[in-house]
Every structure is written in structure tokens, then in C-alpha cells.
Amino acid sequence: MITLYTAATPNGRKISIALEELGLEYQLEHVKLQEEQQFSDAFLAINPNHKIPAIVDDGQAIWESGAILLHLGEKYDGDGRILPKDAAKRMEAIQYAFFQTGGVGPNLGRLGAALRKEGEKNQEMLEIFGGEMDRLCGVLDRILENGEREYLTGEYTIGDIMHYPWLRIAQQIGAEFITSRPRLVAWLDRIATRPAVERGMAIPV
Numbered sequence: 001m002i003t004l005y006t007a008a009t010p011n012g013r014k015i016s017i018a019l020e021e022l023g024l025e026y027q028l029e030h031v032k033l034q035e036e037q038q039f040s041d042a043f044l045a046i047n048p049n050h051k052i053p054a055i056v057d058d059g060q061a062i063w064e065s066g067a068i069l070l071h072l073g074e075k076y077d078g079d080g081r082i083l084p085k086d087a088a089k090r091m092e093a094i095q096y097a098f099f100q101t102g103g104v105g106p107n108l109g110r111l112g113a114a115l116r117k118e119g120e121k122n123q124e125m126l127e128i129f130g131g132e133m134d135r136l137c138g139v140l141d142r143i144l145e146n147g148e149r150e151y152l153t154g155e156y157t158i159g160d161i162m163h164y165p166w167l168r169i170a171q172q173i174g175a176e177f178i179t180s181r182p183r184l185v186a187w188l189d190r191i192a193t194r195p196a197v198e199r200g201m202a203i204p205v
């Protein structure tokens with residue numbers, strides 16, 4: 001049995017989307033970040049890094065969204081629905097998953113924190129992280145442009161799942177680094193139509 005420790009954030013939703021795509025049963029544990037439940041002894045025993053998402057699968061604790069998606073793909077995706085079977089495509093999907101954890105994840109996270117800060121905004125932070133987001137979205141646009149791909153590898157994979165919840169929020173609030181790029185908008189809209197994505201984005205309820 002899989003238990004998912006999550007909250008209503010983009011990182012958490014990567015995992016609920018993947019679980020829904022694979023049709024897996026799972027138990028849900030909503031970790032209330034505002035109440036600092038991530039610092040409880042019970043949660044720190046699962047993830048010493050006090051962050052969601054984390055899963056416990058048959059007694060094995062796994063954290064870091066990219067590692068969790070790779071685990072789910074390796075263990076449960078016999079058909080290559082989100083982690084391709086073809087070795088080259090598989091590595092390309094993993095590459096895009098890593099690209100998200102080193103790129104869009106931290107930069108959009110810090111940009112969001114700078115924007116949410118009350119009072120006077122730190123202009124330098126907005127410029128640094130906003131500029132980097134624009135550059136990263138340019139990279140994603142170039143990847144999708146190559147062969148006019150519908151998804152990053154051509155097919156829907158963990159690489160798309162890693163990016164989607166983050167970039168969808170940015171799109172919804174009208175961030176120009178997305179809205180000025182029709183290919184990115186079409187890619188996100190395409191992912192949004194998947195029933196598993198719709199279900200995964202609504203978790204935790």
C-alpha cells in the first residue's frame with residue numbers, strides 16, 4: 001500500500017497526478033504546512049528534509065518529487081504510460097524531470113515567495129528569478145518547437161508531470177513568460193485536459 005504525504009502545492013500535485021495516471025490506490029495524509037506539521041517527529045522520520053511530497057510504499061519512505069515519480073514509474077508503470085520503455089526516451093524523460101527540480105521548481109518557488117512578500121517588494125529578487133523563469137520557459141519552448149512536439153519528449157511523461165502544476169499556476173495568474181509563448185500555453189492546456197491530471201490537481205481535497 002502507498003501512503004502519500006502531501007499538501008495543496010505544485011510539488012505535492014506532481015505525485016497525485018502520477019498516482020492517478022497509473023490508476024494506483026493510495027492513502028492520503030494531508031500535511032498541514034501552515035500548522036508546521038512537517039516538523040513533527042512522525043513526519044521527520046519519513047522526510048528529514050521536512051517537505052512534502054513524500055510517500056511510504058510497502059514500508060519504504062521516499063521523498064523528493066523527482067525520485068518519487070521515478071520510483072512509481074520503475075515499479076508500477078509496466079506499460080510505459082509515464083516512464084517510457086524505450087531506453088533513449090526513458091532517459092530523455094528523466095532528463096526533463098531533473099531539469100525541473102534544478103530550474104522551474106526553485107526559481108518559480110523563489111519568485112512566488114518574493115511576490116507574496118508583504119510590504120515593499122525586493123526588486124532585485126523579482127528581476128533575478130523572473131528573468132531566470134523567462135529564460136527557462138524559452139528553453140522549454142525550444143524543446144517543444146523541435147519537431148513541433150505535443151509533449152517534451154514527444155509523448156506524455158514524468159518530464160511533463162514535473163513541470164505542469166508549477167507552470168499552470170503561473171499561466172493562470174497571467175505570467176508573461178508563459179502567456180507570451182503560444183506553444184507553452186498549448187502544451188499546458190493539452191495536459192490540463194487529461195482526466196488524471198484534473199483528479200490529481202484536486203488533491204488533497
Ligand SMILES: N[C@@H](CCC(=O)N[C@@H](CS)C(=O)NCC(=O)O)C(=O)O
Nearest residue numbers: 009011038050051052053064065066
Ligand atoms: N525539491 C523538493 C521540494 C519540495 C518542497 O519545496 N515542498 C514544500 C511545499 S511545495 C514544503 O513542503 N515546504 C515546507 C517546508 O519547507 O518546511 C521536491 O521536489 O519534492
